[in-house]
Amino acid sequence: MTGLLDDKVVVVSGVGPALGRAVCLRAAAEGAEVVLAARTQSRLDEIAAQIRDAGGQALTVATDITDDAAVAALVERTVAEFGRADVLVNNAFSVPSMKPLGRTDFEQISSSLDLTVLGTLRVIKAFTPTLSEVQGAIVNINSMVIRHSEPRYGSYKIAKSALLAMSQTLATELGGAGIRVNSVAPGYIWDDQLKWYFGQVAEKYGITAEQVYEQTAARSDLKRLPEPDEIADSVLFLASDMARAITGHTLDVNCGEYHD
Structure with missing residues (x-):
């Protein structure tokens, strides 16, 4: 490893079994202290154990990002353990309805927006003060669904398009504090x-x-x-000082299936 994230504190919200896991393991391998957040404590413990077995440092915090108190506790635990946060990676995922919009329940769309967009915004707002202190970086995980309009992906595209718009606006709003906000849009993983x-x-x-x-x-x-590690490497690049002049950008990682 290159030490790309040496001495960085990286918080990953919405840690899942594939990409979230890869981001956490790769960040730790690159020298970061990693905070793992998701609703499933057993998954967090499993990944944290792998990080520690390899000699890294990890903190697990069971977190529901749709809950204000839970997110506030995540920030509090992070700062208490490591003193700050340098990088925030938002990976929360909601399974799309996979129905035409005409047959998609509004509640399904609302719940997807609540998690993918408002949940991510809740985490970003909570971490903004500590990220401002170090001119940190935020990387939001998007999807190649923003590049196409294939049938049955409508509700998923609504949520991910809103996430992209929000990320671009936050890049402008937080840029004055030195915080960079970028997105990674994977294809099939x-x-x-x-x-x-x-x-x-x-x-x-x-x-x-x-x-x-x-x-x-x-x-x-x-x-x-693309495989999970390849997506994770793109996330780590945008999180690192190598991308210190990049913000408001979306990096497509799909082996060339779609061109932006």
């Missing part, structure tokens, strides 16, 4: 969940999972799908 899904598709159409992969990857320039 070749993780266990996608492998399982491709297996289901293969069974449905009587083909192999490898054929499903090849057909999907054929739409990208590199003819493959």
Whole structure:
């Protein structure tokens, strides 16, 4: 590792089993002290154990980012343990309805916005004072759904488009405090969940999972799908001092499936 995040305190909210895990492990490997936040304590403990086993430092805080008190406690625990936060990565994810908008329940759209957009904003607002002290960085995880209008992704695109607009506005509003706000928009991520899904598709159409992969990857320039570590590396770059002059930007990581 290069020590890209040496002496940085990195907070990751919405830690999941794939990309969130990869961001935490990669950040720790690059020298960061990592704060892991999500609702599932057992998952946080598992990833934190991996970080500590490798010689890193990790703090776990079970957090519901839709709850003001829980987010305030996350900030308090972070500052009490490490004295500050240098980087905030927001990775909260809500499963999309996968229905046409005409058949999507409004409650489903509202709950997605509450988590993806308002939850992220709640965390950012809470961490802004400590990030201002160190001219820190924020990286919001978006999605390639903002680059297309394929059927059944409508409610997901609404939430992620709002997240993008919010990120751009925050880059302007927080720039005076020296805080950078950027986004990473992954395409398909070749993780266990996608492998399982491709297996289901293969069974449905009587083909192999490898054929499903090849057909999907054929739409990208590199003819493959990005893996969690590759997405995480892009996140770490934007979080690091190497990107100190970059803000308000969205970095697409999809092996060339879509061009911005």
